[in-house]
Amino acid sequence: MSEHAFQLMILINVLGVLGIVVWHLQGRSRPTQRLVAQIIFFIAMTISLIFANVMPFRFDAPHLEGSAALVVTAKILWWTHLSWATIGFVRIYIVLDGRPRQARLIQDLLVAVVYLGVVLSVMAFVFGVPIGTLLATSGIFAIILGLALQNTLGDLFSGIALTLGRPYTIGDWILLSDATEGRVIASNWRSTYLLTGAHNLVVLPNSVLAKQSITNVSKPDENHQIMLGVRVVPTRGPKFILNVMLDALNSCNGIVHDPAPSVSLVNIDAAAIDMELYFRVTSPAERSLARNEVIDLVYRHCLANGLVLAKPPGSQTTLQETSTPMPLPSVEALLETIPMFSELTAEERSRLAASATTHRLAAGEKILDEGEVSSRLLIISVGIILLHKNDEDVARLAPGDYLGEKGLFAGTPEIYEATTLTPAKLYELNKEAFEQLVAERPTLADDLVASLSNRGTQQESGAPPTIASGGSGIHLIQAIRSRFGARHI
Incomplete structure (x- = not known):
């Protein structure tokens, strides 16, 4: 090795070690500055390798002693800095895309792929290990390991599918087909964590979650519609009763009035008029309070207008109960x-x-x-x-x-x-x-x-x-x- 090439190898190794020190000193809290510094060191190392006529993606028989050892360490440092620069680009993209928490699984997967690729590249281009044979041999071991970790891998790939599909994000309130509901507070490789309205923490394996239908109550916003069934004795006309129910909803302070609540007449017979009251609340957490207030107001408006709530279907009613209105309250x-x-x-x-x-x-x-x-x-x-x-x-x-x-x-x-x-x-x-x-x-x-x-x-x-x-x-x-x-x- 010429003296000029020797000096370049020393320079490359110094740049590689110095880049590692700077990378650690900047810390995780400054990803952009860390990436810029990493790119600068990587470009400087690449230029130095070109001038030294050393190709990091070409295998040369290594010698681990003397000046030849500097070539080996220079290649290893170059591949290490390449992996860190690539990972920096991935993390910057995720931050700029506004999904630093939701894309955690994808980020970890890409980082693992980058590191695996760099390790294989170092083995192939630095030490000359036959990667094809190694991969074929490790395939049998991978099959055995996959069978042993079948459930864990199912959770892993289900978590990746849920992250890519984005049916929910951290902070969303979701409702599952098995009636489990809560706010998503965390998600990792294996499980998703829900905080329910009863303030309990539910841990759902990702494979179980991926098999259920998911209703995202928080999309497009957290306005949540509630339906309340009401039966009223038909002592007055359906239109009058409908207007009384609308008044009950419009007098409620705990519901959303834009869009306006509505009432649907469902059925009528000699015993009752069946109705469904539809109204919205600003958050799933407000459902119980709003329902309680609506029920109270329905009772008060019925009492104020001489209406009688009907008995449940199948109960015996008399002709007087279905034809005589209640007296108005004094x-x-x-x-x-x-x-x-x-x-x-x-x-x-x-x-x-x-x-x-x-x-x-x-x-x-x-x-x-x-x-x-x-x-x-x-x-x-x-x-x-x-x-x-x-x-x-x-x-x-x-x-x-x-x-x-x-x-x-x-x-x-x-x-x-x-x-x-x-x-x-x-x-x-x-x-x-x-x-x-x-x-x-x-x-x-x-x-x-x-x-x-x-x-x-x-x-x-x-x-x-x-x-x-x-x-x-x-x-x-x-x-x-x-x-x-x-x-x-």
């Missing part, structure tokens, strides 16, 4: 359902009910202005009331809900504007109706404060944001007693 019946008046006696509720006045409003009529100090309590008997602020819808009130309590009891202004979304019937209780009750029973102020505070902090699904105390309980008690002419504590 103001006294509504007072019994309101927690604020739970501490009142039946006689006190009757006195309040007797002083109530009835209002019938068309859709779109304003009830309360934002900033208004109300002097009346309005209880919804029929219809939907919309609360909005700065032209944005905040909440919807249904039969059995009430509004105006902030101004009536505490003298504080309303924070929302209230208008009717549908034709409505309201019962009004004014300040004079409560003055005598508070005067006769001063402790009623304490009960009102407790009810107002609970109503203000209630955060359950569908609970409209109404009153915020704005002060301590003792200040509320003083405000209520002052407003109703009672002494301060």
Whole structure:
């Protein structure tokens, strides 16, 4: 070997070792910089090999001593840097493609293929090992190993197929044909991990997962449709009943209103009208809360409109049950359902009910202005009331809900504007109706404060944001007693 070639071999080995040091110092957190440095070292080594007239993909009988050993180490370092540069390109592509986690299996497979190819190339072009014979001999061993690892290989290739097909990504909520459902939180060579709604971790082998039909609830978005079956006794016409069900859905705060919920009439006979209510929620995790609210509102709207829920199919029904509508709820019946008046006696509720006045409003009529100090309590008997602020819808009130309590009891202004979304019937209780009750029973102020505070902090699904105390309980008690002419504590 000439002195010039010898110097080039030393340079190549120095570049190879220096490239390895730089590669490790940059770390995994800087893949782009690592790839750029790797390419620079690889190009410099390639140019040096060309000038030294050494072809790394051509076999020359090696000598592992003296200056010839430098050629062997130079070729090995060149193939090593080639593999790292190729792997760097693969990882950069995956990052730029936006799939760093989802394509982990493909990335690992490509890395393994690159390393295997480099090892075989070094054996063939550096040490002259007959690769064809080696592969033929290892085929028998591969068959034995494949039979022993049949299940593991099934999971492996199923994982590759799922990754290539991309039926889901990390973070998606999926539903399987065996009714298993949950959010995908991790995936590896062998298994996929689901976190269920019950907060349990389900580990599914990829081969089992690949054999099932998969419904991706998160695509195109997580809006999830729910169907609820309802049976109503046909004491009124189907169109009237359908409109009542639509009102129940439209008064729900826990569902999506764009697209609008819908009702489908399925069947009718002498005993019942069968319907299916369709509505959407923003996430599968919201299904139970939304279903609970819809069921509650269906009951309240049926009660407000004199409708009766039908018995299950096959139950015996009388002619009177299918032909006589339920009486509409009175103001006294509504007072019994309101927690604020739970501490009142039946006689006190009757006195309040007797002083109530009835209002019938068309859709779109304003009830309360934002900033208004109300002097009346309005209880919804029929219809939907919309609360909005700065032209944005905040909440919807249904039969059995009430509004105006902030101004009536505490003298504080309303924070929302209230208008009717549908034709409505309201019962009004004014300040004079409560003055005598508070005067006769001063402790009623304490009960009102407790009810107002609970109503203000209630955060359950569908609970409209109404009153915020704005002060301590003792200040509320003083405000209520002052407003109703009672002494301060």
